[in-house]
Each structure stands twice: as structure tokens, then as C-alpha cells.
Amino acid sequence: MGRANMWSPPDQGWLKFNVIGASNRLALYTETWGIMVGLEIARDTKINYLIMETDFMEAFRVITSDAANHPVLEYMINRIRQLLKMNSMVSLEHTFHEGN
Numbered sequence: 001m002g003r004a005n006m007w008s009p010p011d012q013g014w015l016k017f018n019v020i021g022a023s024n025r026l027a028l029y030t031e032t033w034g035i036m037v038g039l040e041i042a043r044d045t046k047i048n049y050l051i052m053e054t055d056f057m058e059a060f061r062v063i064t065s066d067a068a069n070h071p072v073l074e075y076m077i078n079r080i081r082q083l084l085k086m087n088s089m090v091s092l093e094h095t096f097h098e099g100n
Contacts, residue, residue, distance in 0.1 A: 010049075010051055013049055014049040014050065014051060015042075015047055015049065015050050015051070016050075016051045016052075016053060017038040017042065017050060017051070017052045017053070018053045018054075018095075019031055019034040019035050019038060019052065019053065019054045019055075019056075019059075020034075020055065027056060027058075028056070028058050028059055028062070028070075028073065029072070029073065031054055031056040031058075031059035032059050032062070032063070032073050032076045032077065032080070033076060034054075035052060035054060035059065035063065035080055035092065036076045036079050036080050036083070038052055039052065039080060039083040039084070039090065040083065042083075042087075042090060043083060043086065043087070048087060048089050048090070049089050049090075050087075050089070050090045050091070051090075051091055051093060052090065052091065052092045052093070053093050053094075053095045054092070054093075054094060054095070055094070055095055055096060057094055060092065060093075060094040062077055063077055063080050063081065063092060064092065080092075
């Protein structure tokens with residue numbers, strides 16, 4: 001495994017929140033819910049410098065794509081987008097499973 005696939009600590013003053021949705025049938029729902037809850041915890045506890053990481057590309061895609069249309073997850077996707085816009089120092093990033 002190369003260095004690029006290994007977990008790396010955040011810069012000083014930053015925190016990382018790694019989301020791993022361990023559910024076979026509801027992976028997209030579970031991962032999206034975890035991202036939303038993590039962002040709400042960060043907001044409620046006044047964590048301003050945060051890197052939210054997910055290894056699930058589909059969750060990353062539906063959240064970051066303007067064209068993403070997923071009626072079942074619409075509330076959570078919109079809430080995540082709203083929380084990300086509230087703080088420009090919070091980012092959502094995709095990482096490979098080995099790095100999460």
C-alpha cells in the first residue's frame with residue numbers, strides 16, 4: 001500500500017471526522033446520515049476547522065454534484081450542503097478505504 005492510501009493527520013488546529021458506513025443494504029443512507037450528524041456535531045460544538053472524510057464515492061458524489069437527485073436522501077443531502085455553506089473552513093473529501 002502506497003503512502004497516498006494511508007491515513008494522514010490533519011494540519012495543526014484542524015480536526016478530521018472519518019465516516020465509515022458499515023451497512024450492506026443501506027450503505028448510501030448510512031454514510032450520508034453519518035456525514036450529516038458529524039457536521040451537526042461540529043456546528044454544535046463550535047468546531048470550525050474540520051475535514052470530513054468519506055470512503056464511499058456514491059455518498060460523496062450525491063452530496064457534491066449539482067445534478068445529484070436522490071429523493072429518499074433529499075433532506076439529508078440538502079442539510080449537509082447547508083451545513084457546509086455555513087462554514088467555509090469545513091470540507092468534505094473523498095478518500096480511499098485504506099486512508100479512512
